[in-house]
Amino acid sequence: MPEPHLRAADADRAAVAAQLGEQMSAGRLTVAEYDERLARAYAARTYGELEELTADLPRPAAQPPAPAPVRPQPAAHGWHHGGWSGGPSREAAWRNWAVTAVIVLAVWTATVIGSGELRYFWPIWVIGPWGAVLLAQTLGRGRGDDDRRRLT
Structure with a gap:
């Protein structure tokens, strides 16, 4: 994750929420723990606050590299x-x-x-x-x- 003091975006909060859901499904979190951490994830303002929520959980498997950005092409119609x-x-x-x-x-x-x-x-x-x-x-x-x- 980037520096802890930087502001997190909605996509960052959603990614942590998804990771928490996977950890609950795997049995590492109880429903109560998941519910509490999920509420904190959506209220988090910085990367540091998000990092605290997953610090005691295993990291997800390595993700494949992101595809190269695609330049938008003008549409024929739309x-x-x-x-x-x-x-x-x-x-x-x-x-x-x-x-x-x-x-x-x-x-x-x-x-x-x-x-x-x-x-x-x-x-x-x-x-x-x-x-x-x-x-x-x-x-x-x-x-x-x-x-x-x-x-x-």
């Missing part, structure tokens, strides 16, 4: 003003959202069942804003396509 052009298809974006929603809901449900008490519904912060952005882009894309057809 929404060019901050939308879908050069990114995943609308269906793939919604499919990714749905898979993520199922995973975070399953984790939340497991913590509720494991603790025997209703917990704070944190998945709304993962699936809610993402779904709202996808919906806005999906609805905006339809209008943009209609406008372009009228111009040609």
Whole structure:
């Protein structure tokens, strides 16, 4: 991890949350420990705070090297003003959202069942804003396509 005093991003917090889930599945963390560490992971501001949450756990297996960055190519057609052009298809974006929603809901449900008490519904912060952005882009894309057809 980078220097402990540097600010962590949402992707860093999500990576630690995923690692904690794997460690709980492997039996290294109880549901209560997982729930407590997960809450701390999403509240963490620095890499140091995230490192504390996994310091007593084995490191994950070495990851393959990241692929070289791909230069975006202009799309032959699609929404060019901050939308879908050069990114995943609308269906793939919604499919990714749905898979993520199922995973975070399953984790939340497991913590509720494991603790025997209703917990704070944190998945709304993962699936809610993402779904709202996808919906806005999906609805905006339809209008943009209609406008372009009228111009040609």
